[in-house]
Amino acid sequence: MRKVTDTAIATVTAVALGAGAWLLHSGAEASAPPQPSAAQARSGGEEIRSAPALPPLPPSPPDRVRIPSLHVDAPLTGLGLTPAGSLDAPPAERRDLAGWYRAGTTPGETGTAILAGHVDNADGPAVFYGLGSLRKHSTVEVDRRDGTVAVFTVDAVEVYDARRFPDEKVYGPAARPELRVITCGGPYSRATGYQGNVVVFAHLTGTRENRPWAVSAKSRPARDADSP
Amino acid sequence: MRRTARLLTGGVLAAVAAAGPAAPAHATGTGTAGLEVRPVGVVPGERVTVRTAACGPAGAAAGDAGAVGAGRFTLAPGTRRGGASGEFRVPPSAQPGTYEIVADCAAGGRRLTGDLVVTLASARQPVAPRGIVKTGVGGALGPDPVQTAAGVAALAVAAAGGTWLLHRRARGDGI
Numbered sequence: 001m002r003k004v005t006d007t008a009i010a011t012v013t014a015v016a017l018g019a020g021a022w023l024l025h026s027g028a029e030a031s032a033p034p035q036p037s038a039a040q041a042r043s044g045g046e047e048i049r050s051a052p053a054l055p056p057l058p059p060s061p062p063d064r065v066r067i068p069s070l071h072v073d074a075p076l077t078g079l080g081l082t083p084a085g086s087l088d089a090p091p092a093e094r095r096d097l098a099g100w101y102r103a104g105t106t107p108g109e110t111g112t113a114i115l116a117g118h119v120d121n122a123d124g125p126a127v128f129y130g131l132g133s134l135r136k137h138s139t140v141e142v143d144r145r146d147g148t149v150a151v152f153t154v155d156a157v158e159v160y161d162a163r164r165f166p167d168e169k170v171y172g173p174a175a176r177p178e179l180r181v182i183t184c185g186g187p188y189s190r191a192t193g194y195q196g197n198v199v200v201f202a203h204l205t206g207t208r209e210n211r212p213w214a215v216s217a218k219s220r221p222a223r224d225a226d227s228p
Numbered sequence: 229m230r231r232t233a234r235l236l237t238g239g240v241l242a243a244v245a246a247a248g249p250a251a252p253a254h255a256t257g258t259g260t261a262g263l264e265v266r267p268v269g270v271v272p273g274e275r276v277t278v279r280t281a282a283c284g285p286a287g288a289a290a291g292d293a294g295a296v297g298a299g300r301f302t303l304a305p306g307t308r309r310g311g312a313s314g315e316f317r318v319p320p321s322a323q324p325g326t327y328e329i330v331a332d333c334a335a336g337g338r339r340l341t342g343d344l345v346v347t348l349a350s351a352r353q354p355v356a357p358r359g360i361v362k363t364g365v366g367g368a369l370g371p372d373p374v375q376t377a378a379g380v381a382a383l384a385v386a387a388a389g390g391t392w393l394l395h396r397r398a399r400g401d402g403i
Contacts, residue, residue, distance in 0.1 A: 020380070119363055182361050
């Protein structure tokens with residue numbers, strides 16, 4: 001009887017030792033934000049296949065962004081430019097807040113609308129932590145102040161190094177309503193922080209009224225939108 | 229958009245001012261000037277406010293923005309800062325250039341002028357950002373507190389078990 005108890009305690013001790021070591025080891029390094037794979041990159045034929053886009057919406061500022069596959073549902077604040085000319089980020093202390101470039105195109109209008117949010121702050125993961133794991137054909141929804149919801153379909157998810165950032169591709173004008181969603185990404189070093197950005201490219205594929213039950217006839221899900 | 233327009237306009241004005249004597253001399257308050265035009269630089273379709281104190285604290289004036297195609301307007305007295313003010317809208321068809329805005333005091337027949345600079349609407353195109361956005365500090369890369377706590381708890385259990393077993397062995401109970 002005593003032997004059985006001893007064996008049980010020895011087993012529990014061994015398992016606890018192993019589990020403790022594994023938890024401490026993996027907890028310290030497994031939480032780097034996900035990065036997009038090469039399969040989510042832009043490809044030549046993609047753009048042609050996804051055209052034509054819906055007719056553009058009139059200008060209206062955005063209020064919220066939703067990315068259902070990442071469980072993101074965040075309010076948007078207006079963003080300006082830093083003195084260096086880069087897009088400013090939302091206040092770092094608000095982990096749930098994303099932003100949009102308020103001097104630029106509003107989401108749904110013809111042109112390139114820009115959203116940005118933090119991947120993390122000093123306290124841990126933030127609103128766009130999972131952005132790098134987003135896949136082609138996922139949807140990004142933007143609630144607009146005029147009561148419409150602009151539904152965008154993801155064309156590509158890329159990660160770009162700061163030293164070779166393709167400004168024109170990311171921020172340049174577009175002939176159809178397009179959206180970019182940006183967060184920090186790429187390699188990280190303590191000295192310089194994240195050395196790049198994860199950029200989601202998407203275009204308008206649907207619109208509806210801001211009521212879940214009123215799906216407009218104009219809404220047209222993109223091909224494969226429901227596949228994982 | 230509007231903010232950008234102002235910034236761009238400011239840039240245009242700074243450039244004009246840097247050009248020296250060619251700069252529009254508005255609101256100098258002497259003789260035939262004395263008309264304050266705000267904003268001095270506009271794009272077609274925008275509203276312009278015109279103000280003057282040169283007709284006296286309660287003096288009205290008849291304004292004329294015909295040069296830019298906006299027609300006549302009235303400067304009514306009773307502004308917060310004293311003097312008279314009025315508004316007009318620059319026609320969407322207005323061409324870029326500098327236009328003279330005129331106002332005649334209702335009493336005394338004094339003529340006031342001010343300059344209005346119309347810039348191209350295409351100059352309002354917003355400036356696109358450049359480079360990456362600073363949206364992370366690496367806070368997600370530190371140890372996950374929950375996982376760390378669980379790991380510490382598991383090690384504590386292991387330590388307790390190990391101590392108990394060693395204690396048993398030291399007492400000679402054997403395993």
